[in-house]
Amino acid sequence: MFTRFLSAMLLAAIVAPLAMSAELKVDPNQDWYGKTPDNALKKLAPESGFINDGEQFKKLWNAWRPDEALPNVDFDKQVVLIGIVDGPNRVMLRPSLKENDIQFIAAGTRMAGPGFAYRLVAVNKGDAQSVNGKPITASQSGEGSIEVTVIGKIESGLVAIGGETTGTTITASGITWELELGENAEFRKLAEELSGKQAKVVGSLERRSGVEVKVRYIVTVEKLTAAN
Known part of the structure; x- marks a missing residue:
């Protein structure tokens, strides 16, 4: 009996946090994965982990995916999340919304090798005010330009x-x-x-x-x- 009770309590502890946040739907046409052996290009990613500006997105896209046309992202309604892992790995990123805060972490496979891999995901902002606790309306460099x-x-x-x-x-x-x-x-x-x-x-x-x-x-x- 006690064992079943303890198992139920542990399951509730795991499920409860998940229930408090809603997973955000990601359009597969606005979910981009890539990898590059050039670590210098990693520095172009904003420290905030997201992009909320068309010009900044254009610079990043042209540097990371120079052979592809710039996709249409409506930054009045959307924000682009950026997940990065070291090496030529797959990147997993599953955004959720909790109390008007878009939350996500980037995880990857563990293949050794040069460079880094990235994933860019455009999601609707809705009523969100921040991404991982960082205000969406704030300067993404932290200092402006x-x-x-x-x-x-x-x-x-x-x-x-x-x-x-x-x-x-x-x-x-x-x-x-x-x-x-x-x-x-x-x-x-x-x-x-x-x-x-x-x-x-x-x-x-x-x-x-x-x-x-x-x-x-x-x-x-x-x-x-x-x-x-």
Whole structure:
């Protein structure tokens, strides 16, 4: 009797939390999986774990899936959740809604290998106010961004402990900023040609947290030319 009672109590403890949240329906046409051996591309994912902006989604999509047309996501009604696991693994992501908070965790298989795998899932926001406790309306970088124009000396081919560098920097007035070139082959080639020389960069500046480098200032490049 006691054993049956204890089993019933344990089952209730497991089921109760699940009953408090409702699983969100995911349209299979807005559920995208991919993998890449280039760990540098992982840095393009927002720390928040979701995207609520069309321009940010476009940048991420073009970097991660450059050979595919940008899908139509209505960010007035939807939010894109991002799940990432290390290695060329499958990614499992099952979103749910609990007290106006969209909740999810990313899990994956355990195949060893280079790079990372990801899953992008678009879900309707409905009355949700947050994702995993982070406000949907808040700036996803945590610090916002600033449009800048910088004329300074470019250096490319850089490396850092833990891979905490984009590999390219620009220095002006004694201040050095990293340059995020993404998968733009033209920008990468030009940065190599201009390495050690003066260049002009236009882009958006943001601050990211790191491990070895506690604070990193990064310019996502929108235009790169030799300085006149």
